[in-house]
Amino acid sequence: MLRFLALSLLSLPALALASSEVAPTAAASGGVGAPEIIATVIFAIAVLHTFSTKFFAHLAHINPRHAGVWHLLAEVEVVFGFWAFVLVASLFLLSGQEAAVHYLEGRNFTEPMFVFVIMVMAASRPILVAVAALIQQAAAMIPMNRALSTYFLCMAVVPMLGSFITEPAAMTLAALMLRDRFFQQGLSTRLKYATIGVLFVNVSIGGTLTHFAAPPVLMVAAKWQWDTLFMISHFGWKAAVAVFVNAAVLTWMFRQELGGKGALGGKTGSVVPLAVTAVHVAFLVGVVVFAHHAVVFMGLFLFFLGYTEAYKRHQERLILREGLMVAFFLAGLVVLGGLQQWWLQAALTGVEPTVLYFLATALTAVTDNAALTYLASLVDGVSMEFKYAIVAGAVTGGGLTVIANAPNPAGVAILKGYFDDESISFVGLFLAAFPPTCMAIFAFQAL
Numbered sequence: 001m002l003r004f005l006a007l008s009l010l011s012l013p014a015l016a017l018a019s020s021e022v023a024p025t026a027a028a029s030g031g032v033g034a035p036e037i038i039a040t041v042i043f044a045i046a047v048l049h050t051f052s053t054k055f056f057a058h059l060a061h062i063n064p065r066h067a068g069v070w071h072l073l074a075e076v077e078v079v080f081g082f083w084a085f086v087l088v089a090s091l092f093l094l095s096g097q098e099a100a101v102h103y104l105e106g107r108n109f110t111e112p113m114f115v116f117v118i119m120v121m122a123a124s125r126p127i128l129v130a131v132a133a134l135i136q137q138a139a140a141m142i143p144m145n146r147a148l149s150t151y152f153l154c155m156a157v158v159p160m161l162g163s164f165i166t167e168p169a170a171m172t173l174a175a176l177m178l179r180d181r182f183f184q185q186g187l188s189t190r191l192k193y194a195t196i197g198v199l200f201v202n203v204s205i206g207g208t209l210t211h212f213a214a215p216p217v218l219m220v221a222a223k224w225q226w227d228t229l230f231m232i233s234h235f236g237w238k239a240a241v242a243v244f245v246n247a248a249v250l251t252w253m254f255r256q257e258l259g260g261k262g263a264l265g266g267k268t269g270s271v272v273p274l275a276v277t278a279v280h281v282a283f284l285v286g287v288v289v290f291a292h293h294a295v296v297f298m299g300l301f302l303f304f305l306g307y308t309e310a311y312k313r314h315q316e317r318l319i320l321r322e323g324l325m326v327a328f329f330l331a332g333l334v335v336l337g338g339l340q341q342w343w344l345q346a347a348l349t350g351v352e353p354t355v356l357y358f359l360a361t362a363l364t365a366v367t368d369n370a371a372l373t374y375l376a377s378l379v380d381g382v383s384m385e386f387k388y389a390i391v392a393g394a395v396t397g398g399g400l401t402v403i404a405n406a407p408n409p410a411g412v413a414i415l416k417g418y419f420d421d422e423s424i425s426f427v428g429l430f431l432a433a434f435p436p437t438c439m440a441i442f443a444f445q446a447l
Contacts, residue, residue, distance in 0.1 A: 035091060046080055053073070058421060079329065082332070112330035119322065120318050147259055163207050182258070185261050187418075191257055197432025204396075246439050276314050305318075341375055347363065370394075397437065
């Protein structure tokens, strides 16, 4: 594949090879250049690769001689990082070192860095113990089987927290609690896929109660002057209805299987002092407040690492590897997505609002929903109906694939070890996420 791409690039016209700019040249002239076409082809291959990771995992089992390579290609978090490297190598051949480096330096990697930091912090033992205790107390107040009420709250309330502590943090907390209380006790394959399908959809739409926590909302909130009151009145209450219906229906459908699970209450250990928990919460709040300032939140993260080392007896293993893999995935998506504007923006303009809503939902499945809303924010003179359709569609489709929403890779990284071949089938994920997505469509279109 690499050889084919290299030969294809070398066969491009000499004028393209001599270009000193990667994307801006074509964009400035209003046309589409070789870099955009190459990037779109590579992006399409990367998307297909994400749907094929289970196939590579199977190859690792039947071909142990090259199992390491197949396992690497079966890691969904590796996919976009790998193909981003292919794109950068292609740009190097196409336009030279200076232009390729200039393109990379022009990308904004704040979101991958933030997701890494918030994943590690949210998954620390003091935070998990505190949230689990609150969930257990709330579950005890619901007049039903404790396992069922705990599962329901993990699927309904924790995703809604994404509107306040950010969606990546909510995804991390929900996935870890589901892992410790349910997945580790053994669930049927059908229930495991149904769980991640509803979880991904609920996290995607659950971040719409505020204007500062969900990436697709954040991309447009300032320019379109949307505040939290606006989000609640136009999006949040509808999303809340869909989230609770999705969680309730899923809990009811699998009530017999779930009834005997989750009774252990997750991992046990020494009590975490309140002061230690307060410090962790303070670090978490600081990172959320400065989510758009990498210099600040990375500094806080380094202090956090020092603190966890100083009070090691109250900690468990930090999920540094998992967080880095997810950041690698998102960084690859940033690199590949930077040259997709030429076709995405063309697809979004001049479309009737209802059609635009469903188009945005479909496009979200094959590209990051924050990138979609960002491109929409660049279009001037759009109507309120256009704005609503693009944002509602972007969050509606956020659970259909792993690349649709930034927190999804975090959930995959935490839960994939409990699936066959330690790989989640993306056909299975799509089918599992489709019913709750339909509920979200009903909420945003009919309510």
